[in-house]
Amino acid sequence: MNKAIYIATSESNSGKSIITLGLMSMLIGRTAKVGYFRPIVEDFEDGKLDNHIETVISYFGLDIRFEDAFAITKSQLIKKKNKGKIGDVLDLIIEKFKHLEERFDFVLVEGTSFSGEGTAIELDMNVLIAKNLGIPAIIVGSGVDKTLEEFLDSEYLAYDSFKNKEVEVLAFIANKIQPENLKLAEDGLRSVLPKEVLVSAIPAISSLDNPTVKEIVEELDAKVLFGKDYINNEVGSFSVGAMQLRNYLLHLKENALVITPGDRADIILGALQANESVNYPTVSGIVLTGNILPEDSILKLIEGLDSVVPIISVDGGTYRITNKIGSIKSKIYAENKHKIETSISTFEKYVDLDDLSNKLSAFEADGMTPKMFQYNLVKRAKQHRKHIVLPEGDDDRIIIATSRLLAMDVVDISVIGN
Template sequence: MAKGIYVSATTPGSGKSLIALGLADTLHRHADRIGFFKPVVNGPDADADPMVALMKARFDLDGERCRGGLTFAEVRGLLAEGKREEIDSRCVEIFAEMARHCDVVIVEGTDLTGQDAAVEFDLNARLANNLAAPVVAVVGARGRTALETADAVEVARKELVAARCTLLAMMVNRADPADLEAIAAAVRPGASGRPVYVFPELDEIARPTTGEVAAALGLGQVAGRPDLERDVRSIKVAAMSVANFLHVLDDGALVIAPGDRADVLVACLASSFSPESPVPAALILTGGLAPEPNIYSLLAQAPFPVFATADDTYVTARRVSEVRSEIWSGHRRKVASALGLWSRRVDEAELVERLHLPRLERTTPLRFLHELIERARSQRRHIVLPEGTDIRILRAAEILHRRDVCELTVLGREAEVREFAQKYAELRAHKGVDLAKALEVMQDESYFGTMMVQLGVLDGMVSGAAHTTAHTIRPALEFVKTREGVKIVSSVFLMLMPDRVLVYGDCAVNPEPNVEQLADIAVASAETAAQFGVQPRIAMLSYSTGGSGSGGAVDAVRQATELVRERRPELAVEGPIQYDAAVDASIAASKMPGSSVAGQATVFIFPDLNTGNNTYKAVQQSSGAVAVGPVLQGLRKPVNDLSRGCTVEDIVNTVAITAIQAQSAEPAAEPAPAAGHASSAGS
């Protein structure tokens, strides 16, 4: 039977969905099969609940492991008829069915809204008991003082104990950031002595987006950029002269104006295109009034969405002010902010220790990627993203900042370009590079970013979204150089299979490695595998297994295998070996019996780039494996390359990988310069 954990609000407006999301993210990395169950759903049917939809998408859960139960209308009807037992039995039946497919199920209770709050509290307590699920109780601190919040915690604790619930944890959410320490001091830990976790209210979660406003008001977009994830930081009604309006306009404002106010519309556009002026989040044209055609042609160029409504300005402003944002809206920036907050405020090890979860048996792609983020966050490093004009880079930087993964720098300043040019001229003087040439070179983002890493100003670099691999790697080869004992820079792809992670190298850098280079690639790939939690068992691939074949290519792999054994006798390595013998235990038993690698290899070294590149793509496309990389290895400092077709998620993952590499990178060869700092994302 799966272990259930019941997340229950104990006060209205507690923001318990943030707790459910953070708990799911934690459990997903510590249990093989998690589930999510919402006994009472928002919406017309069980499949329409937005939190159920978010959990399905976020954690790749199918309908057997992520479900809703009854609708609010059904529950109210059954309560009115005195049929509480039917509510319980139907929820227990659904939970029992889910339990067959899960190791742990997060159950999210009702919101305690309106006049039925007391009834809902009782309903949640009863369901938690019937599901045998310990309760994570969430107290909302919004609008409460520290002492009032402490009292609310104590009342909730006593009521849950009186209802005979097993209390797993108490959490306070939506606290005034200025009151965090006072609340923590005022709240008593309870009989268990366990901490009470306190979360501040985050503006980036509470603010609605332009898309949420448009959906709530049923607005149609008539012009501008279709960016529906922009945060609405304020509401401005343009009922004054343009001069006065511009004086109060600020970044992220949602501007509401009659459709015939051409002066206001043009002023919003002009402000958006001025680097020193605020940019609105969106513009709503009211009264069913349409601008003149020439104004419409200007609005088409707006860097923000423009909506229209038949309602008047007053009604529109009132309706916009009533829109509330929710995590379950699914906007990835809000989800990233929520998970970043959870990681900062919760001692994950302490919480997981309470649950006694079964040992993990497999590593899924989603779990591996989530673990990357956690490992990068555990020892924060500073990564430079030179391609700050690429919108994907900027979006990824925002996600990384909101999730609190690492420090980021996306821009440099003219003075630092000059300083770094001086250092580049010194490092490349033997190649005839003078200061004039160095100044020219340092205008290149890759050189500038790589020099920041070389001098220890920052810890690593990720580039390549808008540049070739050669352009990204060249500066590192010129002056970062390889680690001691390593002769070449190589790469691997982390191949995320359904239940494990494999390492493929070299699939991106070296076209025809010789014997010594193959050995270098094998050793570096084994080290990378270990760094990312994969026990290295190296298969040196060829078209022949063992001594069954001969020829120059096979002999080169055989010699490289022996060289690996000489250099690193502790590594498990086998070669030459064919791919099928490396991965299939039955084939390995006949072709290479007794081998510690055959049939269970985790690191695959290809004899050349042609074979490696085609194989990783074939496996990716035919098996559905997720290929993460290329991950560069062998450099003294971490520099990683992106594909020019990379997604925002690819960038986030590569930055996390680079941050993890930086945690064990060699110390800086040069002292950091004394001049100013680069501009940091989010600072």
């Protein structure tokens, strides 16, 4: 029997990607063929791919086309819901999931990320999808900016939402917990959850939350002047180079992003030299504000250097640009192998892989939802196509039924009547 798991959360920035990557790595090591599916994805521009799907497919080398790895975008979902057509959405999700289930021994299903429009309905949709697919769930909760009581209350509410709809919760993973509070979080969850639910706690990993220069370039629509080979450098801190160089150097921290107007040649050259010096922290990149470029002589000097960190130019004042950089939420993407590998190693360190694997193997679905029953019925009808004759062709009910059956393309129909 084919198997699957649904990774869900009830909030944004829960770090669900760590769980997805870690679990996918575990499954590939223990299962012959593993598939990946996102029922609902964020809207993406033409020519671009959903970041989650692209990262998982490319890193693990999965034999799945992008268009087969998701069912519907968030905006399409909202339009369907407003028209009262959630049933159509579920039909589509079940159909696409079943196609993957037929090809793979195990399918990892990743729920929504609670970002952008439509977050109010996301928890209910995740529960509804998991129920109709007939698969168990792993819930991921974040400990950021919560007291222990607030954390336990919110996560039990998420657990209860799944259980009330008869979706089995196999594991609960507390993520982004302060290292000194790991045991506190685990013990707290065990005190409110049934003992059969596997509980794990993963600490906050600062490097996973740090944006890369590439993300900053995309967010600011910046132009890369130098250092494209190091565009995936992670930014551990950032500061404005407004004071004199001798004073600014004292404020540099590890993996520093230097923000300065483009005409501050002293700060630019000083930062580059500090990056080469063993006596100063590493510089991850330099942001030149105000759409001002250094003079030609300075540019020529930089061009002659053997190795240069990314230097990017942006249109905007230093104050506004600094605030925008501070608000960037980092994501894990396909080219950033370091973050992917950190995610996998963190998951393997803090989650009992054997216990989780045993729970996944032992799970058996109990019963079948009407939507899944309908899908199986339609599938059998298509495999054994029949020709049926319907009388009373002037009856509206017969006309509606005929229209639906023809749209589903499951039978050949003859209607008797005027």
